[in-house]
Amino acid sequence: MSTAGQHPDTGHGHGHGAHPDHDEVFDREFWENKYRTSDPAALRHEPNPYLLVVAETLTPGRVLDAGCGPGAEAVWLARRGWEVTALDISSVALDHARAIAEQEGPDVAGRITWQQADLTAWTAPADGYDLVCTNYVHALEDIVPRLAAAVRPGGTLLVVDHFDILAVLDPAEWRPIPLEARSRVVAAFDGTEKVLDDRVMAAVRIAPTTP
Numbered sequence: 001m002s003t004a005g006q007h008p009d010t011g012h013g014h015g016h017g018a019h020p021d022h023d024e025v026f027d028r029e030f031w032e033n034k035y036r037t038s039d040p041a042a043l044r045h046e047p048n049p050y051l052l053v054v055a056e057t058l059t060p061g062r063v064l065d066a067g068c069g070p071g072a073e074a075v076w077l078a079r080r081g082w083e084v085t086a087l088d089i090s091s092v093a094l095d096h097a098r099a100i101a102e103q104e105g106p107d108v109a110g111r112i113t114w115q116q117a118d119l120t121a122w123t124a125p126a127d128g129y130d131l132v133c134t135n136y137v138h139a140l141e142d143i144v145p146r147l148a149a150a151v152r153p154g155g156t157l158l159v160v161d162h163f164d165i166l167a168v169l170d171p172a173e174w175r176p177i178p179l180e181a182r183s184r185v186v187a188a189f190d191g192t193e194k195v196l197d198d199r200v201m202a203a204v205r206i207a208p209t210t211p
């Protein structure tokens with residue numbers, strides 16, 4: 001699998017949007033500025049390999065890509081027939097992502113709904129998703145419960161980063177999916193290479209049994 005062009009800004013710390021090593025805050029302004037000052041070509045990357053593993057086991061339905069960034073995963077999912085809601089705090093990221101999707105043609109672009117929202121203050125819609133995925137988004141302790149609420153019974157939640165989703169999910173309601181995470185080399189915006197040691201967790205929301 002090629003890792004060239006994978007998203008570089010991965011593996012940052014959590015803690016309510018603040019990096020543990022310094023005081024930079026990963027708020028909307030940070031992300032708007034990051035995408036505004038990035039080379040659009042460098043934003044193109046391969047879709048996340050763990051999403052591919054999970055999604056390939058599922059029948060395409062409705063999916064939420066939470067913190068979609070430049071949209072590689074949203075486009076891949078739409079190509080596979082998923083109806084995608086691609087959400088990000090950054091409208092600049094969404095503009096980049098929409099432009100990439102439109103190059104795929106109306107079938108793919110037409111299956112993606114772009115939504116600007118802050119996941120830390122986001123409320124799950126009542127009609128849930130078959131798959132909710134999030135890759136490398138901060139403040140997961142605030143966000144994962146909201147994402148979990150957006151998964152319909154029988155649907156799947158996938159979180160790629162260093163966060164123990166099982167700590168915030170009710171074990172009576174969720175069945176973990178065993179996934180193997182491997183170290184992988186990714187290309188950063190500045191052209192350097194970086195080794196990622198992902199932690200990947202997924203779980204299926206157990207559908208209530210009818211008596």
Ligand SMILES: C[S@@+](CC[C@H](N)C(=O)[O-])C[C@H]1O[C@@H](n2cnc3c(N)ncnc32)[C@H](O)[C@@H]1O
Pocket residue numbers: 007009010026031048066067068069070071087088089090093117118119120134135136137138
């Ligand atoms: C490291 S990038 C990852 C982007 C994409 N998921 C990927 O793997 O290429 C993190 C993304 O999360 C978005 N993000 C960060 N905090 C967010 C929040 N509170 N609500 C929605 N999106 C957020 C950023 O704008 C950025 O696009």
